[in-house]
Amino acid sequence: MNFQQLEYIIAIDKYRHFVKAAEACFVTQATLSMMIKKLEEELDVKIFDRSKQPVVPTEIGKKIILQAKITVQEAKKIKELVSEEQDKISGEFRIGIIPTLAPYLLPLFLPSYLKNYPFVKVQISELTTEEIIKRLERNEIDVGILATPLENNMLVEKPLFYEQFVIYASKEEKFMNKKYLLAEDIDINRLWLLEEGHCLRSQVINLCELKSKEKEVHQLDFAAASIETLRKIVEINNGITIIPSLALADMTEKQMQNIRHFKNPAPVREISLVTYRHFIKEKLLLSLENEILKVIPSEMKNSIKKEILKIN
Structure with a gap:
């Protein structure tokens, strides 16, 4: 038995296909099949x-x-421990990052991160919160950048900043003559939401207490997959949506006229770095944290003390 054989059976379990597993392991299917057969003969079982x-x-x-996954993961930690001790x-x-954050946060810190850490090979996946949690538990990603708290004792959360929610609405809405709004100012029957699976959808539902209110169906029944699509729907079909403030960075002057802010305490979402509890790449994690905090406005960082309303 060797580590190569353990990696092969892990790959087959992942892909459930010998050819695809062989391609992922950069070997021929014949080689992979032969190694698995030898392992089964050695153990006298069918895997x-x-x-x-x-x-x-x-x-x-x-x-x-x-057990193979545990063994391979623990073996990899030896190299990681050595790397952590080196300068x-x-x-x-x-890295896994949620879709409502990726288009706005990645352009801010990724170029400088790649420049400042040329020996780090970065792999980024845009994933839902649920998928990030699964991949952290399966050791398929090292860290997630997402909204917290998650209330999962297998994960470690390190808060980075608090991102305010803002309202994006058509000029036809009655409240557009106001400078600051309350959640109760929003007509939930004119509210557009992201599709199921996005944590931002749940946060908006909690903010507007949609679970306890009746909501009529739009003539157009549409659940958007992105914040950009939500903005387009508001512009084309009127109505209201709620978006995180980092999404304002690439808006035009005309689009900014559709923005209204909430009255204090402003609703926010907590953005954190999330790792599995046995994570040991502490220097890599610290490097990511530092690069992100360099580009985040000071008023959004978790060190500030201001009146906020955190939405889970």
Whole structure:
């Protein structure tokens, strides 16, 4: 038995297909199949049921794969520990970030991060909160950048900043003559939301207490996949949406006329770096934190003390 064989059975479990697993491991399917067969002969068990498509692990195979993941992960920590002790910050850094944050935060810090840490290989995936949590638990990413709290004792949250929500509305809305608004000023029957699966949708629902109010159906039944789409819908079909303040950075002067701010205490979402509890790439995590905080406005950082209303 060797680590290569353990990595192969992990890949097959992930892809449930020998050819795809072989491609992911950069070996031929014949080589991968032969190595798996040797491992099964050595252990005198069948790890995979090849009679089913897609291929699935046997009951004993599931237990072996779980232990293989633990073994491979722990072995990788040896190299990571050595890297952490060296002055040079290097290595692979896998980052997951939610879609309502990625288009606005990444352009702010990523260019300087890549320049300042040339020996770090950065892999970024735009994922929903639920998917980030799953991948952290499976050790498929190192850190998530997302809205918290998550209330998951397997994860460690490190708050970075608090991002205010603002209102984006058509000029037809009655409240547009006001400078500051309250949540109750919003007509929920004219409110456009992101599709299910986005944490921002849940936060807006909680802010506007939609669960406790009746909501009529728009003539156009539409759930957007992005903040940019929400803005377009408001501009084309009128109505209201609620967006995070970093999304204001790329707006035109004309679009900014559609923005209204909430009256204090302003509703905000907490943005954090989230890692699995056994995470050890502390220097890489600190480098990411520092680069993000360099570009975030001072009033948004978690060190400030101001009247806010945190929305979960």
